Amino acid sequence: MKYSKNPITDSIYTADPAPMVYGDTLYLYTTHDEDELVNDFYTMNDWRCFSTKDMVNWTDHGKIFSLDDIEWADARAWAPQCIERNGKFYLYCPVHKKDGGMSIAVGISDRPTGPFKDLGHPLVDEPDWNDIDPTVFIDDDGQAYLYFGNPELRYVLLNEDMISYDEKIGVCKVPMTEEAFNKGSHDTGTSYGEGPWFYKRGDLYYMVYAAFAVGEQNEHLAYSTSKGPTGPWKYGGVLMATGEGDIFTNHPGICEFKGHNYLFYHTGELPGGSLFHRSVCVAEFNYNPDGSIDVVEKCSGVSEI
Numbered sequence: 001m002k003y004s005k006n007p008i009t010d011s012i013y014t015a016d017p018a019p020m021v022y023g024d025t026l027y028l029y030t031t032h033d034e035d036e037l038v039n040d041f042y043t044m045n046d047w048r049c050f051s052t053k054d055m056v057n058w059t060d061h062g063k064i065f066s067l068d069d070i071e072w073a074d075a076r077a078w079a080p081q082c083i084e085r086n087g088k089f090y091l092y093c094p095v096h097k098k099d100g101g102m103s104i105a106v107g108i109s110d111r112p113t114g115p116f117k118d119l120g121h122p123l124v125d126e127p128d129w130n131d132i133d134p135t136v137f138i139d140d141d142g143q144a145y146l147y148f149g150n151p152e153l154r155y156v157l158l159n160e161d162m163i164s165y166d167e168k169i170g171v172c173k174v175p176m177t178e179e180a181f182n183k184g185s186h187d188t189g190t191s192y193g194e195g196p197w198f199y200k201r202g203d204l205y206y207m208v209y210a211a212f213a214v215g216e217q218n219e220h221l222a223y224s225t226s227k228g229p230t231g232p233w234k235y236g237g238v239l240m241a242t243g244e245g246d247i248f249t250n251h252p253g254i255c256e257f258k259g260h261n262y263l264f265y266h267t268g269e270l271p272g273g274s275l276f277h278r279s280v281c282v283a284e285f286n287y288n289p290d291g292s293i294d295v296v297e298k299c300s301g302v303s304e305i
Contacts, residue, residue, distance in 0.1 A: 002304040004056045007279035010270055011060070014048060015278035016079035016133075016195070017264035019255040020112065026257045027051045027112045028264065029082050029091065032063075033277050042276055044077045047093060049113050055257070055282070056304040064114030065091055065107040072121065073105060074098045079133045079195060079251055082112065083162075085144070090162045091116050092123070092134035092146065101129045104148060106163050119163050124148065124156060126171060133251075135198045139229055147207070150194035151187035152176055155230065172230070180224055180233035186212045191235075193219055195251040204291045205229055208239060208252040218242045219250045221265065223293060240265060240296050248275040258305050261285050263296050 007014070013033035020027045028050045034043040046066035052058045067077050073095035080093040091107035091114075104124040107116025124131050124146070134148040136158070144158035146165065153174040156165035174180070176188035184191025191211040199206050204225050211222035221240035224233040240250065240263065253264035263285055266278040273279060284303075285296045 002056045004058075004282070004301040004304070006281035006299065006301050007267070007269055008050065008058055008282060009060065009280070012048070013270065013273070013277045014280040015249070015266045016251040017253040017266060017280040017282075018079070018081040019253050019257075019262065019264055020082045020084070021255050021257050022084055022112050024258075025051050025053055025112075026055070026255065027082070028058075028253075028280070029064075029080050030280050031077060031079060035277075037276055040276075042076070042078075046077055047080050047091065047107075051113070054304050055260075055262075055302050061113040064109075065093065065116040067095065069107070069116070070095060070105050070118045072098055073103075076102065078102075081135050081197075081253075083136045083138065083144075084112070085138065085160075085162050088162075089114075089116075090136070092136055094132040094134060094148070097122060097125065100125070101127070102131045104131050104134050104146075108163070123163065123165070124171065130154060133195045135196045137198045137200065137229075139200065143229070145198065145229055147196045147198045149196065151192075153181075153192055153196060153207070153209075174231060174233065178235075180231070180235060181209075181211070182222065182235040183214060184212045185214050185216060191222055195219075195249075197252045197254055199254060200229075201256075201287070201291065203227065206236075206254070207233060208254055210250050210252070211238075216242060218246050218248050221250055221252050221263075221296075225291065236292060238295055239263070239293060240298070243298065247273070247278060249278070260302075260305055261287065262302070265298070267298065
């Protein structure tokens, strides 16, 4: 039996993993932490893609979309997610708008590995800094949802074209309650911080996210569940704990691939690793019969499938 290694790549610093299964291949979209920092802050200019058919052998597809492709943005190529619909691939990316705040861009391609072409304008552009970390899901009835946000969790109902949303309903704010996201130390008083990952398994909807416990300085991963795509949400528990020596952030990406369930996350494990130089890793996990998930341990890699 062959085993993969964590981190998945050691050639560059990667973060914010977003897996997408298409056909017999798992595509993994990531951000890219540049080696040299500007102003001692996250220096991120493009998005990368990797793919595998067996979870051990990975193909590096390089840069697939960048700030240079988005004329109206000037910085912060942050956590993306990609989805396919009607033969096209849509990559949702948070960026800093010139003379503005954070907004959500959309890259469009005929192939999962790009190159992606910018929509030409922001999809979501509110007068605050909440529009980051988009997560996209198409429900069984065809309705697509785009969740996002820090410090609040918000969503829009995407139209079938995937590049516009129902403006009559507009941007909806999820009630940030302790029942939904547990008591925590983030700005809303709950544990919800950022990096939502929205998906459905059976009849249960999951929202996985980076979270802050009371008194906790670094992010752990937690999850909530719902019987409907827009809530009400119920806190489920810790998914991946913070540990000694962890970096400040973490970011979840979950998928089922060839009968196995995987949690992608990031750490600072590569040489030179830090809160601004992160590395994507993966762990296999199982669901309990009631749909709950036990705490997933960080690991050295996963086995070949």
